[in-house]
Amino acid sequence: MKVRKRSIMFAVLILVIFTILPLYSQSVIPQEYLRAFLSQGFNLVDLVSKIAFIGLVMSILILLKGFFEKTSVTYLALSIVSTVFWLLIVFFALGVGKMENLGLTVISSEAGGVSNSVIFDLRLFAYLATVITGLKVVHSILKFRQAKSKVTQVQPSQPLDTTN
Amino acid sequence: MKNMNRIKALRLGIIGFEVLTIALCLLSIYTLFNALSTAISGGTMNLNLNKDESTGEWRFVLNGNPKNTGFLGVTLFFEVAILDLSGQDIARNSTSVYIPAGGANQFSLSLNIPPDVVPGGNLEEAEGYFELRFSVRTLGDLVGFTNILRIGGEAAP
Numbered sequence: 001m002k003v004r005k006r007s008i009m010f011a012v013l014i015l016v017i018f019t020i021l022p023l024y025s026q027s028v029i030p031q032e033y034l035r036a037f038l039s040q041g042f043n044l045v046d047l048v049s050k051i052a053f054i055g056l057v058m059s060i061l062i063l064l065k066g067f068f069e070k071t072s073v074t075y076l077a078l079s080i081v082s083t084v085f086w087l088l089i090v091f092f093a094l095g096v097g098k099m100e101n102l103g104l105t106v107i108s109s110e111a112g113g114v115s116n117s118v119i120f121d122l123r124l125f126a127y128l129a130t131v132i133t134g135l136k137v138v139h140s141i142l143k144f145r146q147a148k149s150k151v152t153q154v155q156p157s158q159p160l161d162t163t164n
Numbered sequence: 165m166k167n168m169n170r171i172k173a174l175r176l177g178i179i180g181f182e183v184l185t186i187a188l189c190l191l192s193i194y195t196l197f198n199a200l201s202t203a204i205s206g207g208t209m210n211l212n213l214n215k216d217e218s219t220g221e222w223r224f225v226l227n228g229n230p231k232n233t234g235f236l237g238v239t240l241f242f243e244v245a246i247l248d249l250s251g252q253d254i255a256r257n258s259t260s261v262y263i264p265a266g267g268a269n270q271f272s273l274s275l276n277i278p279p280d281v282v283p284g285g286n287l288e289e290a291e292g293y294f295e296l297r298f299s300v301r302t303l304g305d306l307v308g309f310t311n312i313l314r315i316g317g318e319a320a321p
Contacts, residue, residue, distance in 0.1 A: 113315065113316060114313070114314070114315050115312075115313075115314045116311070116312070116313050116314075117310075117311070117312040118309070118310070118311050119308075119309070119310040119311075119312075120308075120309055121301075121307060121308040121309070121310070122189070122192075122193075122307060124303065124306040124307055125185060125188075125189045125307075128181075128185045128188075129185065131181075132178060132181055132182055132185065135174065135177070135178050135181070136178060138174070139171065139174050139175055139178060142167075142170070142171045142174065143171060146167060146168065146171060
């Protein structure tokens with residue numbers, strides 16, 4: 001089974017940027033800063049762990065895509081999964097680590113009888129990213145159908161194996 | 165061939181849409197932070213708290229002339245409230261002001277605090293909460309930042 005070199009390189013790059021570097025930087029940041037962020041309602045350790053996990057999943061998806069031909073159904077499925085995963089990353093970034101908030105971030109802290117809440121409303125961009133993801137999925141399907149029809153035109157007599 | 169052009173057009177459309185979304189996101193965030201830093205900078209706001217000795221009523225007045233040095237127009241919203249210990253409103257007032265890109269606009273917000281809320285006449289000894297809500301919205305009020313500050317005794321149930 002052949003693996004595209006580009007996929008390996010890209011997967012390694014994503015792994016280094018999103019997983020290895022954040023995990024390394026976490027060990028470099030002084031504990032006092034981490035505690036200070038936590039007291040302000042912002043869990044930096046949790047955020048870094050989530051970024052590292054996202055990087056790992058993303059690099060696996062990219063690597064897997066490199067195993068399959070563009071005409072295979074698996075490639076199409078992986079393309080759609082990675083597109084949806086990018087959307088989750090956008091939700092994650094807009095929600096400052098909380099993708100379930102869909103772009104509405106609330107950071108609260110309380111000390112000495114004073115409570116402070118900060119709310120970022122970036123839901124518009126979460127909606128726009130959802131529309132873009134929908135269009136990208138349609139594009140992936142159209143590209144797959146085009147690649148498949150091209151193969152059929154080249155080899156009309158041979159049966160196509162689209163299982164892998 | 166026709167199909168190929170359609171796919172290409174869709175791809176270009178998606179790229180254009182992505183670029184536009186990223187540009188709008190960056191512009192909005194820049195404008196929000198710009199408006200925030202201008203609003204809280206010295207000299208932009210003037211806060212007064214005076215007591216009317218004849219009635220015993222306290223008067224909170226917030227005047228401002230914030231500027232908007234961002235690329236998009238912003239709407240600033242200010243709200244002040246006095247709440248009792250159960251979190252119920254005693255007095256509340258709000259105002260909003262639109263500031264075009266590169267412009268400035270004045271606003272004034274006042275709140276009268278009834279004397280029965282301040283039994284001893286000393287505001288620091290009064291029971292209850294003081295709440296200040298400040299919000300900046302841009303891009304047709306679709307994107308925003310809100311800060312709610314509550315100062316007081318025990319948390320409301």
